[in-house]
Amino acid sequence: MEIVAHEKYEKIRELQSFGIEPYNGRFEKTHTVSAIRAEEPSLVASGVRVRTAGRLMAIRRHGKAIFADLQDYTGRIQIYVRRDILGDERFAVFRVVDVGDLLGVEGEVFRTHAGELTIFVRDFVFLGKCLRPLPEKWHGLKDVEVRYRKRYLDLIMNPEVREIFVLRSRLIQEIRNFLDSRGFIEVETPMMQIIPGGALARPFRTFHNALGIELYLRIAPELFLKRLVVGGFEKVYEINRNFRNEGISVRHNPEFTMLELYEAYGNYETMMQLCEELITSVVLKLFGKYTVTYQGMTIDFTPPWRRLMLPEAISKKTGIDILEDSLETMQAKAKALGMAFEETWDRGKFVNELLERFIQPELIHPTFVLDYPVEISPLAKAKKDDPRLAERFELFIGREEIGNAYSELNDPFEQRRRFEEQARKRAKGDLEAHSIDEDYIEALEYGMPPTGGLGIGIDRLTMLLTNSSSIREVILFPLLRPLGD
């Protein structure tokens, strides 16, 4: 800092010699930049003075006049400063203004000879000194690592990055609007849990000093939200962070945002309906149409969405009957297909792999994949006509898994059996197996209505809607290794 900012410190001294405070207080705006542009005709005609503020992104000095570009969160506008208007002393202050400085200006709006909408500055206030040079004005900031580590610079320099996060915000807002309009209430459930449940994943551990107990960051809010359904909240949702102690990749961040919602007296069929309506209505609100381009694919959200029965789909694609074939037969067939597998895989794991390898790559447009094996769905109700399958679906869009839903298992006896099965897997070393949650079973013993539940990955949905190939592009501060010395 000492070297980089040395000249800038000189400028602060110079500013102070003019009696200028380099880090000023409140500035009252009459307009944002976009408001000035929107109101241009009346502002220009009336000659009324506007007050706005932002960061100087470029300065063009012309002796006794200066042009500069002022950027706020709504856009950029040119300002025009003249010595004969401000007077010698005020104008001299502009000699020490740098690109990156924060400035408030007041003046009337006009069009230059070149046709550029411009603020004719009558007065200005120095609001904040920038001590470091901004990245290059033309090429901007491209270094991906720096963009993530110093997201503020990324946001200053790259308007398309700002737009991604504005869209993310609007997306979440529209989801809330939709659910609120349908009578859902939003709740917050524990991030720190005694027993991490609701998903098959490895948790982060932490410790509470006063209680002297180990706690886990939640891997899902599911079991708490369902306790609320037991409590009579018939339509609840939560949009919040989950934490999973797993690898980092272009589609995995250790903390990520999930929407989970539960509707009493529904099931996975009603969840399919709700899911389709939710996402299509949000897409329509955000884009005014049903098609979105993602990584060269045109994704069509027009309902109704395709429904694919998983056992049939896999059988058609691979000849493997995931219900009737023995594990040995499945392995033999997989070998014949040239698919790598491990002897330790059980039926559920095998099905998952078959889905990922053979089905998922073809799921461009929104597709519900239904009827998953119960073994990998320990919290889902089994189908009445075939108890080997769960009343469950996953939603795939653009080859990515976006959502997961099921008819919630509300039979405490069956839930206990499922937990015990998971416990056996855990005993055999499966670190992702679900823990037994006695307190949750007790809640079920009070009676949970038949319920449909749905989870939607907000980050991945945002990726789809912003054409982002990495999850880090839609998370403001993705987890990175700390820099070494």
Add this chain to the structure above:
RNA sequence: GGGCCGUUAGCUCAGUAGGUAGAGCACCGGACUUUUAAUCCGGGUGUCGCAGGUUCGAUUCCUGCACGGCUCACCA
């Protein structure tokens, strides 16, 4: 965790078949009252990611490490 690639000025990037390095923008000094990648004149501001090795000499070659990207694995 494996493989491949990258790391040079504040930023975007060149470059040195081994002799401590350049461009544009930014920045500094000067000129300029309608410019907008302003223009014109002058100025290079650097631990070439870090640590070792080879060498008379390493930013360059070798090894290890760090961080990042892509990818495979893991992973819902």
